[in-house]
Amino acid sequence: MDITGQVERLLKQKTVDIFLGYRDFCGHLIPHGYTLDNLEDLDNLKTSSVRYSLEKVATHLAEKNPDLKIGLIARDCTERALNVLYTWNQLKSEKIETIDVNCCPSRTREHADCSLLEPKKTGNFKQKNGIDFNADPQDFMAENDNGERFSRWMYEFSKCIKCYGCRNICPVCFCPDCSLENPDLVEPGFLPPEIPIFHLVRAVHMAGRCVDCGLCEDACPAEIPLRFLYRQMNDIVEQVFGYIPGKSIEKSPFTIIGDKVTLEPKPMDA
Ligand code: SF4
Ligand code: SF4
Ligand code: SF4
Structure with a gap:
């Protein structure tokens, strides 16, 4: 049928x-x-x-x-x-x-990667000063020292026009009172929003939630590599907790019941 x-x-x-x-x-x-x-x-x-x-x-x-x-x-x-x-x-x-519905003709990652529907291109200026949409997070870490990474992210964040498109499209941004509109954290009336705080607040909130759908990055009119940012966050969550958001319906390390975290961090390698 x-x-x-x-x-x-x-x-x-x-x-x-x-x-x-x-x-x-x-x-x-x-x-x-x-x-x-x-x-x-x-x-x-x-x-x-x-x-x-x-x-x-x-x-x-x-x-x-x-x-x-x-x-x-x-x-x-x-x-x-x-x-x-x-x-x-x-x-x-x-x-x-x-x-x-089947969406992806081929799979380069563990899950289907919808960006294959419309592969992103990174221009020369962005490659030189910012972050390549298609970079591998581990290569990015290896190829750029702390200062270089910071400078590249600040270039990207400085383009933000605080349109909230990333939050509004995100399937797992569901808070009735969003921190990004809290004047104590993000002062109203200024562009770009305070960087990198605006972006780090959202990145921290995406820890354990982001399912790497890429819709935020697609929506961003400033072409900030948001998916890349949250992918780095998720790598840390996976390393520390062994948790991959959305893989199954299971307790999240970030779901707090009472004062107890529902998943404990993995033991660190000796
Ligand atoms: S990639 Fe992550 S943060 Fe971006 S829209 Fe999808 S779930 Fe939300
Ligand atoms: S997760 Fe963070 S950015 Fe998303 S709606 Fe909630 S407070 Fe806002
Ligand atoms: S969609 Fe892009 S420009 Fe708009 S608030 Fe998010 S990061 Fe900033």
Whole structure:
């Protein structure tokens, strides 16, 4: 059965109350909620060649109506983000149905790498002064000393226009009161936002959450290699805790219950 047929069946059998996919709008593909009341819209259902954090839309819907049964188109990165959202109690797995779409023709990393849909190019100036989108974090560490790394990151951060696009698109940025809008941390009315604090605050918050979907980097109008930054953060989390966000629904080392961390750091090698 094709995907449209599967969605129709999910809706008619009331397995889901709403199904999140895409539709064409003035030549652009935008997220769209399909329901029993607009079944005729399914003729316009689109599923490929586009990425958006539909799981974030699901989180907002579930916040308003926790009993809503939600279906959505899911890529590999969507599944990882959903696992993080279940872990952090932002969604209930029993209320979510996914229809998986294959997105990546080849795999260069452990999980599907959606940047393969649209490989990023790094211009000469950025290569000289900033950070190559496609650099390997370990090579970057080896090839640049502390001062060089700091200078390259400060160049990248200085381009930030504080549009919040990275946070807004991120499927695992779900805090009702975002620290990045706390005037004690990030003074309003100035550009760029205080660097590197603005970016380090978000990077620390992504520890144990970021699923390496790359949507933030795609959204960033300043071409800051955000994915690269959070990948470095996740490498540390994996080394210290043996934890890979989104790999499965498991306790996170950063989920605090009472005053206890739920995963202990791995013993360090002698
Ligand atoms: S890659 Fe960016 S958008 Fe995706 S989960 Fe990580 S921080 Fe969020
Ligand atoms: S940037 Fe930090 S505080 Fe803001 S929504 Fe994301 S995780 Fe929450
Ligand atoms: S999307 Fe880019 S420019 Fe916008 S706030 Fe995030 S880092 Fe800054």
